[in-house]
Amino acid sequence: MKKEYLPRELLLSVDLEPGDQTNINHTDCPAGTDIKERLYIKRPEDNVNVVIGYCHNCQLSGITRLAPRRYKSPLKAEASEEEDEVVRFPSDAVFEPRLWPNHAYYWPCCYSVTPDMMRALGLAYVPSQDRILIPFGEPRIRYGAGIKSTNGYQLRRLVDNPNQPKYLTVRPKDKPIVPNILDSSERKESLVPIVLVEDALSAIRVYSAGYIGVSLSGTHMRKEDMFQLSKTYPYHSIVVWLDNDNKEVREHAAKIQDFLRLVHKKKVVRIRSNSDPKRYDQITIQKLVAGALRRNR
Numbered sequence: 001m002k003k004e005y006l007p008r009e010l011l012l013s014v015d016l017e018p019g020d021q022t023n024i025n026h027t028d029c030p031a032g033t034d035i036k037e038r039l040y041i042k043r044p045e046d047n048v049n050v051v052i053g054y055c056h057n058c059q060l061s062g063i064t065r066l067a068p069r070r071y072k073s074p075l076k077a078e079a080s081e082e083e084d085e086v087v088r089f090p091s092d093a094v095f096e097p098r099l100w101p102n103h104a105y106y107w108p109c110c111y112s113v114t115p116d117m118m119r120a121l122g123l124a125y126v127p128s129q130d131r132i133l134i135p136f137g138e139p140r141i142r143y144g145a146g147i148k149s150t151n152g153y154q155l156r157r158l159v160d161n162p163n164q165p166k167y168l169t170v171r172p173k174d175k176p177i178v179p180n181i182l183d184s185s186e187r188k189e190s191l192v193p194i195v196l197v198e199d200a201l202s203a204i205r206v207y208s209a210g211y212i213g214v215s216l217s218g219t220h221m222r223k224e225d226m227f228q229l230s231k232t233y234p235y236h237s238i239v240v241w242l243d244n245d246n247k248e249v250r251e252h253a254a255k256i257q258d259f260l261r262l263v264h265k266k267k268v269v270r271i272r273s274n275s276d277p278k279r280y281d282q283i284t285i286q287k288l289v290a291g292a293l294r295r296n297r
């Protein structure tokens, strides 16, 4: 087995849980273009501080110890939903990325999110929870510690702890989870495609690859949200890109695509990769999105 590093692919997979494995295309594989997702990446259960990779095409292997996984005691507050009609951003939320501790600052950076993007997306670090805050809903809302949050937000775990949920969701009582739209006014005007994904991290990834990212926080999308999306972005193409690893998710993706096609004037296409967008680098994301839009189905 040849020893070499696969730093880019491994970096994109540092959030794998102990024992989890994924396989993706090996970008620029020296043994020829890999389209069969032959690069296997995992975080071994018996060695949780590393992520290792092995390509079955070129036999390169690699290991990374970056983003060390730290174990902490479980959170006191396990509640994932607020009872109030109005929720506020946590009073200790820090919205300026330069003020975050290194391990928090590192997290979005390794997904190619620049500090400017972090500000535009309204990301914050919440010291009392040691989590990253990702606001829900429309872009260009007002962010700040303690101020009212229209649609709520998610708190993404930074430390690896099986006793803590990966995401905590905080939203106003009786208010459904709305798709989280990561957008900028320039992108809206220049009609860049919209990419619908399952989770906040994947939305951040497609945003950093140049698209409007929409996270569904799951694999469902309500009809009213599809109408709303089509009304807000009538001239944008839409790419549905869920994690296609099981039949149920594939069916949900097909349903979303079918319904959007009925209500939306522009192209609505699907990407059927085996992994989430968060596992791919920017160039691969751009290739897959462009390819799907060219195929037009």
Ligand SMILES: [Zn+2]
Pocket (backbone or CB within 6 Å): 026, 029, 030, 031, 034, 039, 055, 056, 057, 058, 059, 060
């Ligand atoms: Zn390879």
